[in-house]
Amino acid sequence: MKGLVASFLLTSLVLTGCAVTGPGTLATASPAPSPPSGAKPYSRLDPAGIERIKTSKIAFFDMTSGELSKKSVGLEDGTSQAPDVLISDGVMELIIEAPTGLIRTHTDRLRLNGMNSGPDFREVTFFLTAESLPDFTALIRDGVDRYGIPSESAEDWIESTSRHPDDRSDFALAPGTSTGLQVQYDLRYDGSKDVQVIIVHVHPV
Secondary structure (H helix, E strand, O other): OOOEEOOOOOOOOOOOOOOOOOOOOOOOOOOOOOOOOOOOOOOOOOHHHHHHHHHHOEEEEEOOOOOOEOHHHOOOOOOOEOOEEEOOOOOEEEEEEEOOEEEEEEEOEEEEEEOOOOOEOOEEEEEEEEOOHHHHHHHHHHHHHHHOOOHHHHHHHHHHHHHOOOOEEEEEOOOEOOOOEEEEEEEEEEOOOOOEEEEEEEEEO
C-alpha cells in the first residue's frame, strides 16, 4: 500500500521543476550560541543553522507574531535572501508556531522568500507528496481539518478529479486561516505520474 510521503520533492515541485541547491558550507561559520535555559530551540537559517537542520532533520520556527523575521533566524535585518533547505536522505519535521495554532508536518524541502529589503520573510513554502489519488485527497482533507482550508472547494476538486483520475490539474485552494496564518494548498496533480505534489504556502494574514 502506498503511503503518504511529505516531501519538497525537488524532484517535483513540488513540482517537477525545482532545482536542488547545494548544501551550505560550515568551514568558516561560527557555532551558534546555546539558548538560555528554558528557551525554545528555534532554527536558524545561516549556513551553520541549515546544516544543523539537515543533521537533526528538525526545523522549528516562531511565527506567533504573525511574521517570521530574518533576524530571528540568524540573518541580517533587511538582507535579501531566500534560504532553501533540502533533505536528500529522508524528510525533516517542520514545526511552525503560529498565532493561534501549530503548523506541523514532514517534508523534504523548505523554502523561504526573503527577496526584499524588509525585515520579514514574505512566505514560507514546503512540499507534500502522495503516491496515489486516495492518499492525495487524504492530504487535502487533513489541510481542511488542520488549517481551516474551505472544505467546499476542496471537496469539489476531489469529486471532479476522482471522476477523471488520469487527467492533470493545477489548482490553488482558498487559504485557511485557523492558525492565524494563511495556509494555501497549491495542488499539482498529474494522473500519468507516480507522485503527486502539494505546494504549501504560508503567509501572514
